[in-house]
Amino acid sequence: xxxxxxxxxxxxxxxxxxxxxxxxxxxxxxxxxxxxxxxxxxxxxxxxxxxxxxxxxxxxxxxxxxxxxxxxxxxxxxxxxxxxxxxxxxxxxxxxxxxxxxxxxxxxxxxxxxxxxxxxxxxxxxxxxxxxxxxxxxxxxxxxxxxxxxxxxxxxxxxxxxxxxxxxxxxxxxxxxxxxxxxxxxxxxxxxxxxxxxxxxxxxxxxxxxxxxxxxxxxxxxxxxxxxxxxxxxxxxxxxxxxxxxxxxxxxxxxxxxxxxxxxxxxxxxxxxxxxxxxxxxxxxxxxxxxxxxxxxxxxxxxxxxxxxxxxxxxxxxxxxxxxxxxxxxxxxxxxxxxxxxxxxxxxxxxxxxxxxxxxxxxxxxxxxxxxxxxxxxxxxxxxxxxxxxxxxxxxxxxxxxxxxxxxxxxxxxxxxxxxxxxxxxxxxxxxxxxxxxxxxxxxxxxxxxxxxxxxxxxxxxxxxxxxxxxxxxxxxxxxxxxxxxxxxxxxxxxxxxxxxxxxxxxxxxxxxxxxxxxxxxxxxxxxxxxxxxxxxxxxxxxxxxxxxxxxxxxxxxxxxxxxxxxxxxxxxxxxxxxxxxxxxxxxxx
Numbered sequence: 001x002x003x004x005x006x007x008x009x010x011x012x013x014x015x016x017x018x019x020x021x022x023x024x025x026x027x028x029x030x031x032x033x034x035x036x037x038x039x040x041x042x043x044x045x046x047x048x049x050x051x052x053x054x055x056x057x058x059x060x061x062x063x064x065x066x067x068x069x070x071x072x073x074x075x076x077x078x079x080x081x082x083x084x085x086x087x088x089x090x091x092x093x094x095x096x097x098x099x100x101x102x103x104x105x106x107x108x109x110x111x112x113x114x115x116x117x118x119x120x121x122x123x124x125x126x127x128x129x130x131x132x133x134x135x136x137x138x139x140x141x142x143x144x145x146x147x148x149x150x151x152x153x154x155x156x157x158x159x160x161x162x163x164x165x166x167x168x169x170x171x172x173x174x175x176x177x178x179x180x181x182x183x184x185x186x187x188x189x190x191x192x193x194x195x196x197x198x199x200x201x202x203x204x205x206x207x208x209x210x211x212x213x214x215x216x217x218x219x220x221x222x223x224x225x226x227x228x229x230x231x232x233x234x235x236x237x238x239x240x241x242x243x244x245x246x247x248x249x250x251x252x253x254x255x256x257x258x259x260x261x262x263x264x265x266x267x268x269x270x271x272x273x274x275x276x277x278x279x280x281x282x283x284x285x286x287x288x289x290x291x292x293x294x295x296x297x298x299x300x301x302x303x304x305x306x307x308x309x310x311x312x313x314x315x316x317x318x319x320x321x322x323x324x325x326x327x328x329x330x331x332x333x334x335x336x337x338x339x340x341x342x343x344x345x346x347x348x349x350x351x352x353x354x355x356x357x358x359x360x361x362x363x364x365x366x367x368x369x370x371x372x373x374x375x376x377x378x379x380x381x382x383x384x385x386x387x388x389x390x391x392x393x394x395x396x397x398x399x400x401x402x403x404x405x406x407x408x409x410x411x412x413x414x415x416x417x418x419x420x421x422x423x424x425x426x427x428x429x430x431x432x433x434x435x436x437x438x439x440x441x442x443x444x445x446x447x448x449x450x451x452x453x454x455x456x457x458x459x460x461x462x463x464x465x466x467x468x469x470x471x472x473x474x475x476x477x478x479x480x481x482x483x484x485x486x487x488x489x490x491x492x493x494x495x496x497x498x499x500x501x502x503x504x505x506x507x508x509x510x511x512x513x514x515x516x517x518x519x520x521x522x523x524x525x526x527x528x529x530x531x532x533x534x535x536x537x538x539x540x541x542x543x544x545x546x547x548x549x550x551x552x553x554x555x556x557x558x559x560x561x562x563x564x565x566x567x568x569x570x571x572x573x574x575x576x577x578x579x580x581x582x583x584x585x586x587x588x589x590x
Contacts, residue, residue, distance in 0.1 A: 002167075005164045005165075005167055006164075008160060008163065008164035009160075009161060009164040009165060011157075011160060012157045012158070012159075012160030012161035012162075012163075012164055012210075013157065013161060013207065014157070015153050015154070015156055015157030015160060016153075016154055016157030016158055016160075016161060016203070016206060016207070016210075017157070017198070017200075017203055018153060018157070019149075019150050019151065019152070019153030019154030019155070019156070019157055020098070020150070020154050020200070020202065020203055020206070021150075022146060022149065022150035022153065023146075023147055023150025023151050023154060024062055024065075024150070025146075025408070026143050026144075026146035026147040026150055027147055045086070046082075046085065046086035046089075046307055046310050047086065047307075048086070049083055049084070049085070049086025049087045049089075049090065050086040050087070050089050050090035050093075050303065050307065051090060052086070052087055052090060053066055053070075053086065053087035053088060053089060053090025053091040053092075053093075053094060054090035054091070054093050054094040055090075055094065056069070056087075056090075056091070056094065057090065057091040057092075057093075057094025057095050057097075058094040058097045062095070062200060062202065063091040063092055063094060063095035063201060063202070063233055064199060064200060064201070064233050064236035064237065065236075065341055065342060066087065066088075066091040066094070067087075067088055067091055067234075067236065067237040067251075067252070067255050068236060068237055068240045068338050068341055069338070069339060069341075069342055069345060070084040070087045070088060070091075070237075070251055071084075071237055071240050071241050071244060071248045071251045071252055071336075071338055072240075072248075072336035072337075072338035072339045073336075073339075074244075074245075074247050074248045074250075074251045075244040075245055075247070075248035075336045075338070076334065076335070076336045076339075076349070080247075081247045081250050081251060081254070081314055081317070082310065082311065082314055084251045084254065085254050085258075085310045085313055085314060086307070086310065088251070088254055088255050088258060089258065089303045089306070089307060089310075090303075092230065092258070092259070092299040092302070092303065093296075093299045093300060093303060095201055095202050095233075095299070096292065096295050096296040096299055098202035098205065098206065099202070099205045099206070099209065099291060099292040099295045099296070100292045100296070101119070102119075102158060102205075102206050102209050102288060102292070103209065103287075103288040103289045103291070103292040104119050119151075119155050120155060120159060123151060123152045123155040123156070124152060126148045126151060126152050127148060127149050127151075127152025127153070127156075129145075129148055130144075130145040130146065130147070130148025130149035130150075130151075130152060131145065131149055132145070133145030133148065134146055134149060138411075140410075143410065154206075158206060158209075158210055161207065161210035161211075162210045162213040165210065165211060165213065165214050166213065166214060177216075181221040181224065181225060182218065182220040182221045182224075183224075184224040184227075184267055184271065185224075186224070187221060187223070187224025187225045187227070187228060188224045188225070188227050188228035188231065188263065188267075189228060190225055190228060191204065191208075191224065191225035191226060191227065191228025191229040191230075191231070191232060192228035192229070192231045192232035193228075193232065194207070194228075194229065194232065195228070195229040195230075195231075195232025195233050195235075196232040196233075196235040199233075199235070199236050200233065201229045201230060201232065201233035204229040204232065204233075205226065205229060205291060205292075205295055208222065208225060208226070208229070208291055209288040209291050209292075212285070212286055212287055212288055212290075212291060215285050216285075217285065217286050218282075218283050218284060218285055218286060219279075219281050219282055219283070219284055219286050219290065219294075220282050220283055221286075222286045222290070222291055222294060223267070223270055223294055224267065226291065226294050226295050226298060227263035227266060227267055227298065228263075230259045230262070230263060230298065230299070231256075231259045231260055231263055233259070234252070234255045234256040234259055237251070237252040237255045237256075238252045238253075238255075238256060240252065240338050244336075244338075246321050246323070249321045250314075250317035250318060250320070250321050251317070253316075253317040253320050253321065254313050254314065254316075254317045257313055257316055257317065258302070258306060258313060259302075261302075261306065262298065262299075262301075262302030262305070262306065263298075265302065265305060266298050266301065266302060334353055334392075334393065334396045334397075335349060335350060335353055335396055335397070335400040336349075337400075337403070340403060340404065340407065343404060343407040343408070343409050343413060344409075344410065344413055346400075346404055346407075347404060347409065347413040347416050347417060350397060350400055350401060350404065350416070350417070350420060351416055351420065351480075353393065353396075353397060354397060354420050354423070354424060354427075354477075355477065355478040356393070357390060357393040357394070357397065357424065357427055358427055358473075358474045358477050358478060359474065359478070360386050360389055360390055360393070360431070361386075361390060361427045361428075361430045361431045361434070361474070362470055362471065362474045363386065364383055364386035364387065364390070364431055364434040365430060365431075365433070365434045365437075365470055365533065366467065366470075367379055367382065367383050367386075367434070368383055368433075368434040368435070368437035368438050368441070369437060369463055369466070369467070371383070371437070371438060371441045372437055372440060372441040372444065372526065375441060375442075375444075375445040380438055380441075380442070383434055383435065383438050384435065384438070386431065386434070387431050387432070387434065387435050390427065390428055390431040391428065391431075393424070393428075394424050394425070394427075394428045397420065397424050398421075398424065401417055401420055401421050404417050405417060415547050415548060418547045419543060419544055419547045419548075422543040422547065423477070423539070423540045423543050423544070426536040426537075426539045426540050426543075427536075427540070429532070429536050430470075430533055430536050430537075433529045433532055433533050433536075436525070436529045437526065437529055439525075440522055440525045440526055440529070443522055443525075444522055449522055452509065454505075454509060455506065455509070455523070457582070457583055458501075458502045458505055458506075458582055459502070459526070461498065461580050461581070461582055462495070462498045462499065462502055462527075462530060462580075463530075464580060465491070465494060465495050465498055465576070465579075465580040466495060466530050466533060466534060468491065469488060469491045469492060469495060469534055469537045470533065470537060472484060472487060472488060472491065472537075473485075473488055473537040473540055473541060476488070476541065476544065477540060477544065480544070482544060482545055482548055485540075485541040485542075485544045485545055486541070486545065486568070487572055488537055488538055488540075488541035488542075489538050489541060489542065489569065490569050490570075490572035490573040490575075490576055491534075491572070491576050492534045492535065492537060492538040493573055494573060494576040494577050494580055495530065495531065495534040496531060496534065497577070498580060499527050499530060499531045501582065502523075502527060503523075503524075503527060505582070506520060506523055
């Protein structure tokens with residue numbers, strides 16, 4: 001084997017790893033929405049968790065990435081430790097898909113169908129189509145093009161590795177090396193080290209499949225190496241759990257124990273049965289199909305054996321990372337940075353967090369409006385706590401979204417990030433206005449200000465409209481409902497009109513001597529906050545619509561819908577105006 005073969009081997013490994021990475025990321029990005037839907041269906045059922053891990057890993061082509069996600073979910077409080085165990089087991093089975101795909105390259109025969117099943121026959125044309133889709137297509141077509149190119153590059157790397165290693169078939173030292181790997185301990189260590197370096201068991205299995213083309217790899221050598229590869233892939237999760245809470249660390253150890261215990265059971269069973277039955281294939285050369293079969297059988301058998309004992313794995317992890325009496329309750333991270341490795345999942349989590357922030361703002365505001373009518377010390381304290389929580393949400397979300405912005409996102413995910421960036425500030429301001437209302441309520445209580453029956457009636461109409469616009473805004477935001485968002489602006493115009501009318505009616509009562517100037521000062525503070533809250537609701541709704549249309553000129557949008565060109569706007573405005581009217585009252589009578 002010459003130095004040029006070594007260069008060729010290095011290039012083949014580079015192409016193989018790059019192709020796998022490119023294909024996995026493109027698959028994850030293209031299937032982002034479906035992946036989010038799958039991940040949202042967290043369940044305590046081990047079987048459903050297993051299926052969840054299997055499907056996600058089959059999509060993103062990396063059991064390590066799925067396990068890191070599980071660690072991140074546990075650290076964020078989205079998943080319990082016992083739920084993550086099923087996901088981890090499913091991830092181990094899902095990662096075998098790559099091996100089966102690569103094993104097709106070993107198909108030989110003159111039959112047309114057999115030749116077409118071999119990826120080497122159609123991966124070049126796949127790459128050719130992929131590059132044109134990537135260069136000329138948009139959004140989803142570009143993503144599909146990247147998947148095709150990634151697979152073509154992966155197969156080219158696989159072929160380059162196989163070709164460059166073919167001279168090794170005649171090297172005695174190379175044959176002796178694989179004879180040494182027949183020793184289970186050496187084989188397991190070699191497989192674990194290689195996979196720990198590559199951070200991908202799929203890639204390690206692919207390289208072993210390429211090595212099998214030399215004819216030097218036997219079943220006796222391949223089996224312990226594959227066991228080691230499954231152990232080595234746990235390093236990714238162990239590294240990612242550094243700095244996480246205890247349950248997240250335990251999740252990583254569950255992954256380790258599952259593979260270590262599985263490897264021990266499988267090796268004992270394999271060598272024990274061989275001692276009794278003398279497997280005829282034990283010293284035979286293994287091919288790509290054989291490697292895929294061993295990899296799959298190991299993961300399926302291990303899962304079948306250990307799934308009923310998932311609680312034992314949980315207790316073992318808890319023993320490794322024990323609780324102590326001095327421990328304070330664990331704090332869950334709102335947004336775990338481990339999820340950034342799968343951007344579509346991170347974007348979905350950021351959106352859910354934004355929805356939680358919006359819900360806190362809604363509840364805080366409704367509580368603040370309530371306390372202006374009846375003071376409650378406990379409620380006042382709760383409003384202040386919610387304001388601190390919203391401030392924390394804004395800081396954490398803002399930082400997370402900036403990091404997400406540096407990732408390669410799909411068009412839809414990019415829109416979601418832009419929507420969050422443009423709206424979290426408005427929600428934070430709504431929370432600030434809730435505190436302003438609290439201050440007004442405190443002043444009403446301390447000065448014992450009494451509202452007239454007419455003033456309370458006017459405020460009741462305005463507050464009903466304000467509650468309506470806040471509820472509609474938060475619901476539209478959480479559900480990403482653009483149609484509902486389109487109804488916010490006409491309602492905001494109605495709120496503005498009601499604010500002006502309340503002021504006018506108050507002045508009339510003031511002139512009639514039925515209201516006091518002191519009440520007027522508090523009323524002005526309330527009306528200012530109410531009007532500003534409606535403005536922020538309008539900003540949120542407009543941002544949702546503009547981002548969805550890839551436009552960012554809010555003033556132009558508002559001018560277009562208010563200048564009479566929008567019939568729907570006028571219809572909705574009249575509908576809401578009829579709904580929120582003041583009771584008949586002669587202003588001169590107060």
